[in-house]
Amino acid sequence: MSAPNSALNYQLLRLGALLQLEQRARTAGRRELEFLMVNDTATVVSYQQAVLWRKNPAGSSPLVLSGVAVAEPGAPYRMWLDRVIDTIVQGEQAAILHSLTPVDPPEALAQEWPEWFPSHALWCPLTRREGELVGGLLFGRTDPWLDGDRQLIEMLSGSYAQSLILSDTARPTGLSRWARLRRRPALISIAAALALVALAPTRQSVLAPAEIVPVNPAPVRAPFEGVVDALRVAPNEPVHAGQPLVSLDRTQLATRLAVTQKALDMAREEYADTAQAAMSDEKSKGKLAILASKVDQQQAELSYDKDQLDRADVAAPADGIAVFDDSNEWSGKPVTLGERIMLIASPTDTQLEIQVPAADVVTFDMGSEVVFFSNLAPDSPSRGVLTFASYSSAATPDGVLSYAFRAKLDPGDAPLRLGLKGTAKIYGPRRPLVLWLLRRPIQLGREWLSL
Template sequence: MNEIILSLLDLQSRILAAKRPVEVAFLAVDLTHTLIPYRQAVLWSKADGVITLSGAAVVENGSPYVLWLGQVFGILSDLDGPAAFTAMDLPKSLAEQWADWLPAHALALPMDGEMLVYARDEAFGPQEIALLAHLAALVRTARRALLPRTTLQDRMKALDSRRTRIIAIAALGVALFPVTGSVLAPADSAPAHPVIVRAPLDGVVDHITVQPNDTVTEGQALFELDATQLAGRLDVARSQWGTAEAEYRQAAQAMVFDAKAKAQVAILAGKAEEKSAEVRLLENQLARIAVKSPRAGIAVFDDPTDWIGKPVVVGEKVMAVADEKDTEVEAWVAAADVGEVKVGAKLTLFLNTAPLSPVRAKVKIIAYEASARPDSTIAHRVRASLDEMEIRPRLGLKGTARIDGDTVPLIWWLFRKPLATMRQFVGF
């Protein structure tokens, strides 16, 4: 009995003198043999699994023995106090392998999240169980005392660090969240298939007979050119034609008596025909100074006062006639944003008159070169055809177009313009 007490005191002093938790674990599974004889011992933790094996310097976590022990400890993890057990206390699948790994009898000593197990061929007696329970309590206290202490400041730092990591991960996720890139541009409802009305000849616009956006019918007069110059030329041509006709008739009568006059008849006849053709040409041009509508529709042009007295050349556009409902979208994209627009992209037009009823279209034409707009800005003209199921907005309605592009990260969508502006000044 005295020897047992001395062994207990010696083992207890060694455990209390240990400097690291691993030293306590070594004493618990290897040197406890001096107090109570056993064949095998294991120290296990819920957090780390098998920590120490008796007679082994290193624990091989993937070995069959350690894997089997992990399943056994999973069953014993709910014990509240010391408990002796055998293969009969385990499920059949584990009991069949008991003989391969452990002796016949084992004793489990739970230690608040950890557990000591001793095994030997003979059953453990009550006194032995009491001594080993006392030893397990000592091992638990020593290991807790040697574990790194976590102060309130350390916990706050860990909490702040964890919070920082969570915020950083969340921010990264938000920054990389895929969104559809888009650009905004002023737009309006433009004629899809207009008929262009051009100046039929060189001249000066005398007056416009219709107003912008007036409804016109086919054959209705739209504008007229100044007829003063043509009328004067026509009067002169008619006078010259009359003179040529008179000379021709005089020569025709004189050739009966004068052989020389016969040679002049053909020349004078050609001259009279030339003046006649000139008169017909001028009469035709004079008839064309009143330009008429080639179809029914809406007259599309600018302020008529800008055209009064303006010289025009043949083929110059004066106005257009378009169907009020045959429309498409015309948008003006800034030069900095045109790279985001592609043919076939989706376009949504938000009309100023109906902002809650967007009109959907598809981009069909993107102007290669930027051109000047009436407001003196430079932009690229974009044409988009309306979807077949869309209600055609009335000609001339204005609004804002959103043109969708490729899917991009949110951070690129937010900072693309600031970065482009920065490059203009910094150069990188």
């Protein structure tokens, strides 16, 4: 291939690279554009170093260097470049494409030139249509700049300046943020609507598990330590006051009663024999008081054992229904003194018990509205008012630290079965919606900041 054809192909390749680079510059973002200008321009014109200077940059450094991610402000090379750029920008040829050599800047900068920058530099200004300088590119290489290189860079400067102005969103039209916002009434309307919704008063509410429990139930407890022999009622069976409910094992009690009765008989016989002997023996007469006390003691123990035997059958303290889980679980089970075996409660005198986790609880006033959604009929909620709130929290059977709340259901509704479970919703006072939505983030933020 001849030399003229080779030169022509080379020029065509450079022209193609120029067009591609201009296209990339028009679609690039601000940071990508800065990187492209100082690094990818080498695909069109060869150089060793490039510096981009921007006038009043928005959110970035005024200098962008080729080959590095960030130009450190305190580095000696950066400080020298700042002085060189200031000298060029303040000069008469700041808005003209021109070459620079180490002899052009002031003597103080020229002495350090060989240490920091190649010997041949080219200043490419980036201007607006009216000639205002918005930035500039300083290229450096060891070879002199040719006319063809100048022409290509001058062609690129226009595209670079236009792309730089468009990417600088801080001052696209010279208007303030409020002035630009006023040109978009739809955004103002949306912002106003969101503000109104955020400030709209909304009732606070909490969802928590709940259960129907009796009001003032009568507990049935073990009268003494023993073993349950049998339960004489079934769960949820109606009972009346005085009806036998629980029978404790009598074997040990009956044996102890027989032993005590035998001891009492022996004490009485011993006392009778001693009383007969005391008529003629002064020594036997002195034992009568001790034996009489022993007889009284055995009599008291016999009365106690009879009372325990009579209490082995536990009766219902009031009318109602027997509330417990399963008869088979109690049969043969040892119980301690005072251990609760069941409850006797009225099937119509009920209330709602709500366990609110400590992490979800908010301040509720007495009389706040409560809605109960039972698991059996969630589509038919029952309503009531709050009547009680526990002072402190306690662990539930599930291991969740919760506060206990109680509510009285509307007497006009059909009574709900004891033990019925579901979900209750407690309504609190009205507050701005934004506070309700940000309640958890604010709580976590206060914990982190120890406020």
